[in-house]
Amino acid sequence: MKTLxxxxxxxxxxxxILACALDIGADKQAVKELVEASAPVSMDIREVVKEGIKALDVRIKVPENEHVRTYPEIVDLVKAAKLPPQLEASTLSIFLKMAEAEAAVHGQPDLEMLHFHEVGQSDALADVIGSSAALHSLNCDSVYCTPINVGSGTIECAHGTLPVPAPATLEILRKGKLYFRGGSVNKELLTPTGAAILSHFAKPVEAFPQGKAIAIGYGAGDADLPGPNVLQGVLLEPDSHLISDIIEVLETNADDVSGEVLGNLFEELLSMGARDVAIMPVTMKKGRPAHIIKVIAKPEDSAKLSRKIIVETGSLGVRVMPARHRLMAARNIERIKIELEGREFEIAVKVARDSEGVLLNISAEFEDCKRVARTTGLPVKEVMRRAEEVAWKLFS
Structure with a gap:
């Protein structure tokens, strides 16, 4: 199992991104031949040193005086290249992300009429095809991206002077839910192409997942900056076969809220997408009884859940713990049939496996078991035991 x-x-x-993937271990010659066969470019790969860090530098040479391509022309070029199915799908998906971002920014709903400017040239085509080919060849089980330094200031482009990050880049970051931050360098450090490739392949993380590094690569950028202008990539062997998930923990104290209100809030938060809710009795200063409300949420749901907590409880604020990794099993709901007291019943069971498919646990759904227990007169715990016994035999 490998994680990039x-x-x-x-x-x-x-x-x-292309240079980084090649430096980590993707086949340089195979990727170069594929890129040059798929786009009207030549590709040069060399080693450079950027402020003391040795990195791989990829230069794409393109024909002079290229015309501005439309999005449909890009799609036709990709399909004409006869790429392997998985590679073609990734390439088309990345260009679609860029097209949708440009369309959203310019208010152009018809992608057929959309003209690419900076991202419509042959070098962008080569970057996307090459990066996709290199990343697929690494055969990673998962790909993550830590917060991206987007730079600061303004840039000059076909649409005039724009802020950093450029509007289309910002739209790609928004839709891809990637974390980013501004930097002290007065320059655009994240391009739309780079954002789209990372958005397609990577999930956002605040910090490196746990594991042992088995390969490290650096892809060089063109500009000379005060620090090393390189993209770092680390190939890891994770410590476990559990699946990494990103969560935030929301927490607040409520010292004047009735049990009925808290019970309703519990149900409301779960219906709004909270992963879990816990309400714990505590004693606050001066001996006042209160409750701590703790919610596990996906980062994109934190704002609406926090607002709900404030509205329902009168709290003046909700603490948001920094985003963190949660290691978890993959869970599927399966339905099984069991015979009890001469009758057949259907019960849902939750089946948990690790990333390699090894069965870790099975638990019967309580509400189904309670319904069957009322019908048969058997204790709920006996119904659960028998359902899980059948499920272990079926799914082991």
């Missing part, structure tokens, strides 16, 4: 983590402390561009 991108650490864009100096931003990311398409050529940096």
């Amino acid at each position: 983590v991108f650490n864009p402390f100096s931003g990311a561009a398409g050529d940096m």
Whole structure:
């Protein structure tokens, strides 16, 4: 099992991602031949040193005086390249992300009429195809990306002077839910192509997952910056076969809220997408009885859940713990049939496996078991035991 983590402390561009993947171990010659056969470019790969860090530098040479391509022209070029199915799908998906971002920014709902400017040239085509080919060849089980340094200031482009990150880049970051931060360097460090590639392949993380590093790569950027202008990639062997998940923990104290209100809040938060809710009695200063409300949530749900807590309890604020890793089993709901007291019943069971498919646990759904217990007169715990026994035989 392998995990790839991108650490864009100096931003990311398409050529940096490609170079980083090659430096980690993707086949340089195979990727070069594929890129040159798929786009009207030539590709040069060399080693450079960026402020003391040895990195791989990829230069894409393109024909002079290229015209601005439309999105449909890009799609036609990709399909004409006859790429392997998985590679073609990734390439088309990445360009679709860029097209949708451009369309959203410019208010152009018809993608057929959309003109690409900076991302419509042959070098962008080569970067996307090459990066996708290199990343697929690494055969990683998962890919993550730490917060991206997007730079600061403004840039000059076909649409005039724009802020950093550029509007299309920002839209890609929003839809991809990638974490990012501004930097002290007055320059664009994250390009739309880089953002789209990372958005397609990587999940956001605040910090490196636990594991043992088995390979490290650096992809060089073009500009000379005060620090090393490189994209770092680390290939890890995770410590376990559990699945990494990203959560935030919301927490507040409520010292003047009735049990009925708390019970309703519990149900409301779960219906709004909370992963779990816990309400614990505590004693606050001056001996006042109160409750701590603790909610596990996906980062994108934290704001609406926090607002709900404040509205329902009168709390003046909700503490949001920093995003963290949660290691968990993959869970599926299966339905089984069991015979009890001469009758057949259907019960849902939760089946938990690790990332390699090894069965870890089975638990019967309580509400189904309670319904069957009322019908048969058997204790709920006996119904649960028998359902889980049948399920272990079926799914082991």
